[in-house]
Amino acid sequence: MISRDHKSRIAVIGAGISGLSAAYFIRKKARLSGKRVQVDVIEKEAHVGGKFTSRREGGFLVEGGPNGFLDSKPWTMDLVRDLGMGDALLPSDEAAARRFIYSRGKLHELKASPVSFFKSNLLSLPGRLRIVGELFAPATPPGKDTTLAEFARRRLGEEVLERMLDPMVSGIFAGDPERMSLRACFPRIAELEETHGGLIRALMRIAAERKKAKKSGQEVVASSGPSGPGGVLTSFKEGVSTLTDRLASEFSGHVHTGNGVSSVVRDSNGWIVRTSSQEFAVDAVVLAVPADSAAGILAEAARQSARAINQIPYSPMAVVGLGYDIGDLGEPPHGFGYLIPSVERRKILGALWTSSIFPNYRSPDDRVLIRVMIGGARDHTTPFLDDAELVETARTELSTTMGLHAQPVFTTIFRWEKAxxxxxxxxxxxxxxxxxxxxxGLVLAGNAFRGVGINDCVRESEAAAEKALGMLR
Ligand SMILES: Cc1cc2nc3c(=O)[nH]c(=O)nc-3n(C[C@H](O)[C@H](O)[C@H](O)COP(=O)(O)OP(=O)(O)OC[C@H]3O[C@@H](n4cnc5c(N)ncnc54)[C@H](O)[C@@H]3O)c2cc1C
Structure with missing residues (x-):
């Protein structure tokens, strides 16, 4: 048992980006306020990083989880700068602004400007005209938690839901818009509707404000549009694990890997965190683990919380990395990649053209890397096919959806039961x-609650650190 001395102690459970950044913020904020706090990070797996998994294999660098984060939100960028890691950053190529949707047998580029968008034929003419009807769509009843699908159908029409929102929800959550909450997934959109009475009205007002701000010389942050989120997708030259490895190195001797936490129980002085081999006596605990793990850990100490958390479902996913000889491809893919609406009934969610997003850093010069996303909320079977079947599925689907018929020279697979x-x-x-x-004394963090993006995780971890420190006597 690791016991108390005159320092305060906080345990952080889970060494993904949420847990590691929470530990970092706890230590930083404690120092700034003159508190003596020891932080221990306890991780089930033998390695740190959670979904951050940068694998070097066969000359390729393949991410099993996130590709990077957007620089238009401050949280991850500030953390990276605070760690002095600016030189390790890798902004995506300009080509990454070109995003596509596979629909009715071909890839359609999503156009950023409203005029080009209206000219593109991703949507039928009635589908495009229906968007204008958004100006007259009935509002969401006050306080109602509506599904993404219901919201899109009512405000923008069935075709926008099917051909645009559905693949976008796949790209972010691997989710099903018929079940997902607007207020929880896209709080900003819910807020825009509430404040401005509609999305077109809100966009017009924001555009006018931005124009005014630009005129008066203020810096204007990139905004999202129909072609995708605003800002530059940013990663690290050596992959996203650079960040989690670096955070873990800040706590050497206090990152306990291979140590799954089974429970937290109260004692007279605070909390005991139990793993199969160790006990940690602490004053506060930050849980930065997936919802089902958090529910298991809290089952004794906080039954009601555990029951609520346990209801958060997950989508499964497989990520298949496929490497090709550049000479085997007529034209190497140029852009970010594409997503596929579920009405197309394909066996993949989409594909990311990794070598085009991060040229020179993810594949040898004469090779091309593509990552294929498989699974999601509606497909609990395909991600768990055996390796050969999974690669064959990815290959066949690339052939149908982007006309890539070449044989890969390299393959690698990641599977996430709870992606x-x-x-x-x-x-x-x-x-x-x-x-x-x-x-x-118990605090929740992690991507299960208020945002799944890396930026959201870092922001929430800072808030969790603040809360945990506030609970120390
Ligand atoms: C395929 C994929 C692609 C993605 N792409 C992007 C992207 O491009 N950009 C972006 O912003 N986001 C992306 N995301 C989302 C983002 O990666 C995640 O939301 C984020 O990494 C989650 O971090 P976390 O620390 O909250 O959770 P996790 O990374 O899941 O970490 C939780 C940790 O808790 C540990 N743990 C579990 N149970 C216990 C226990 N009992 N005791 C101790 N430890 C335990 C786990 O082993 C794990 O290390 C992607 C996600 C996936 C799966």
Whole structure:
């Protein structure tokens, strides 16, 4: 048992980006406020990083999880700069601004400007005209947690839902818009509707404000549009694991890998965190693990919270990395990649053209790397096919959807049984009841609650660090 001395102690459970950044913020904020706090990070796996898995193999660098983060939000960038890691960053190539949707047998480029978007034939003419009807669409009843599908159907029409929102939700959550909550997944859109009475009105007002700000010399941050999120996708030259490895190195001797936490129990001085081989006596605990793990750990100490958290479902995913000889491809793919609407009934969610997003850093010069995403909320079978079947599925689907018939010279596979949490209708209420019922000294962090992007995880970890420090006596 690791026991108490005159320092305060905080345990962080889970060494993904959420847990490691929470540990970092706890230590930083404690130092700034003159508190003596020891932080221990406890991780089930033998390695740190969670979904951050940068694999070097056969001359390729393949990400099993995230590709990078957007620089238009401050949280990850600030953390990277604070760590002095600016030189390790790798912004994506300009080509990455070109995003596509596979629809009705071909790839359609998503156009950023409203005029070009209206000219593109991703949507039929009635589908495009229906968007204008958004100006007259009935509002979401106040306080109602509506699904993404219901919202899109009512405001923008069935075709926008099928051909644009559905693949976008696949790209972010590998999710199903018929089940997912607007307020939990896209709070900003819910807020825009509420404040401005509609999306077109909101966009027009924001565009006018940006124009005014630009005129008066203020810096204007890139905004999202129909072609994708604003900002530059940014990674690290050596892959995203650079960040989690670096954070872990800040806590050497206090990162306990291969140590799955089974429970936290209260004792007279604080909390005991139990693993199969160790016990940690601490004053506060930050849980930065997936929802089902958090529910298991809290089963004794916070039954009501555990029950609420346990209702958060996950989508499974497989990521198949395929490497090709450049000479075997007529034209190497140029752009970010593409997503596929579920109405197309393909066996993949989409593909990312990694060598085009990060040229020179992910594949040898004479080779090309593509990552194929498989699974999601509606497909719990394909990600678990055996390796050969999975590669064959990816290959066949690339042939149909992007006309890539060449044989890969390299393949690698990652499988995530619980890849991404799904914020279904009622998510925010469940989260509130879980947090309200948590005993003092326990704090929730991680991607299961308020955003799945890396930026969201880092932002929430900073808030969790603040909360945990505030609980110290
Ligand atoms: C395929 C894929 C692609 C993605 N692409 C992007 C992207 O491009 N950009 C982006 O912003 N986001 C992306 N995301 C989302 C983002 O990667 C995740 O939301 C984020 O990495 C989650 O971090 P986390 O620390 O909250 O959770 P995790 O990374 O899941 O970490 C949780 C940690 O807790 C550990 N753990 C579990 N149970 C226990 C226990 N009982 N005791 C101790 N430890 C335990 C786990 O082993 C794990 O290390 C992607 C996700 C996936 C799966």
């Amino acid at each position: 991404i949490p799904l914020y279904t209708v009622g998510h925010l209420e469940r989260l509130k009841s879980a947090e309200d019922a948590l005993p003092r």
